[in-house]
Amino acid sequence: MLEIKNLSASIGDKEILRGVNLVVPDGEIHAIMGPNGAGKSTLSYVLSGREGYEVTGGSAFYNGQDLLAMEPEARAAAGVFLAFQYPVELPGVGNANFIRTALNAVRRARGEGELDAVAFLKLARTAIKNLSMPDDMLKRNVNVGFSGGEKKRNEVLQMALLQPGLAILDETDSGLDIDALKIVSEGVNALRGPKFSALIITHYQRLLDHIVPDYVHVLAAGKIIRSGGPELALELEAHGYAGLEAA
């Protein structure tokens, strides 16, 4: 379970998050929507431990562990996964090597045995097939020369292989074509289960047709200003954020 209490954070002297409260129990998927610049990505970075974000108040616990006190890699080992809004390129680093190194680091931290190259490739090939991705995705360098949609799919591939307990997807649907949107959604739905929860940041209701959330929250100006069921997304689609902020 993810429990965020009164979380505030700033970059430099600019306050971005202003008291976020949010609880995501295991087994649930919550969507976060909100206008550009509201602080959605900031929330995802603060939860996964990026440098440069100063937490000025509040707390964030995942399964009883104080996330804010942990190194990013320890959060990953604890099961937190962030699918980046802008995935990063690693020139010269093979995708298979990268994902296997990550998987083994996480497995080590969890006291599980490491996977050798052969065992890993078997897993990875299956995952790639399930996501209808081309095989050469594993051979290429991490995100280098990937199209926007391929980068997003690569994030989902990593998620599928790392099997996180909490997935934060930051606009993973942006830039995906219609088929890819379906495939990616299936990838997320495949992880659904009593031990899995997700925060899905998106601007578009259509993603939520495929991944039906338990709750939808609206983050605006660093605060959650409204929460509701999946119907809230439809309402936003129809009327935009303008009316909400006054409410």
Added chain:
Amino acid sequence: MAAVIETLETVDALAAQKYKYGFETNIAMDAFPKGLNEDIVRMISAKKDEPAWMLEWRLKAYARWRTMEEPNWARVQHPPIDYENLYYYAAPSGPAPKSLDEVDPELLKMYDKLGIPLNERAALAGVESPTVAVDAVFDSVSVATTFRETLAKSGVIFCPISEAVREHPDLVKEYLGSVIPVADNYFSALNSAVFSDGSFVYIPKGVKCPMELSTYFRINARNTGQFERTLIIAAEGASVSYLEGCTAPMRDENQLHAAVVELVALDDAKIKYSTVQNWYPGDANGKGGIYNFVTKRGACRGKNSKISWTQVETGSAITWKYPSCILQGDNSVGEFYSVALTHNYQQADTGTKMIHIGKNTSSTIISKGISAGHSNNTYRGLVKIMPGATGARNFTQCDSLLIGDECGAHTVPYIESRNMSAKVEHEATTSKIAEDQLFYCRSRGLSEEDAVGLIVNGFCKDVLKELPMEFAVEAQKLLAVSLEGSVG
């Protein structure tokens, strides 16, 4: 090559380990008195049973060296070297072993610990298929050379150079010093006077050497300089891939390594020379470590010949080294692929010279410099196109990666073109490991050090893929290990 990339991709997670070759081997040694004079030169020559012409050659070199001065143009700094306070010869006591069975078991144990296969039977019975013949040089002597008989069947000569002087004097006389003249520079003159051992390779006409050849250099004795001398000749149409590895114990004092390596490629011959240099780099405060002052040069004498240098330099307190190619033969090709990594207080001034003389000669230079800690890393390269080198081409790419704010990276390219038709391209970049790259890796569960190792290996990939597979894996681990403590 695909296989190499696969290996790079599937190599085990980089284990964190310190300089693991820093142990000392206790073995009875004979050493000549400290200091350098004519008598020492004579003693070295006598010890090796050399013919008179070789002694003459050494004495001339010594006389030249006496008149020369240490070069000071490199971007490296060190207290003056006291040449009188060094041993110029140290070797295990007793008569030289005639076969592996006679080699001191302590020495065999040491090579085993270093992971160097000196046992032919084990290697033959083992599963690793592409066997490597090894010449093991311990301080001033070669202690064992494996697979000599197998190689001899195809006419390949692979032996200690001291033996070649006695057994193959005509070849040695013809080629020794023919690429790097004795007085080329201060250290080559010094080496020519006192060189102790190293490898000699001759690949006869039309022969593709049936296995990889390698020399493993180990400095063990205290206060001892190592002056290795290597000579490789590939006759018409011959080809060979040669590997060189180096380690030394951890010591507080600085030790001198001044090697000379000459390569000669005749018509249509190919020589691939790979180095993984991991001499002791000194401690985190810059105490101790090897001074690595090395002259390496290859002559593409014949038409269509090719010489390719690949080096991964992670060790040594100071590296001063410019493996070069003289492209004499028409259509000859020179390549230089280099990774130089410096950390703590290490200093590296390294690069290459490509001298285009023949028509349509071409050269490629890919240099990757990584600096961390308080280190200084300089690429120094010369591309020279002579008037006759019509149609010559060069491509140079020099990339520097900085880790932290206290280190330095410098690029000093010299280009001299005296032929209008030549095409010379130079690209250079300097970058830092980006915060978002590190965070991306860490958010996936990698520690900061593993993330740096991964990113650095990615940065070096274009060079690492040029290495033979076993070396590539070793080099990749080495890069990660050498950067330990560079972040955080």
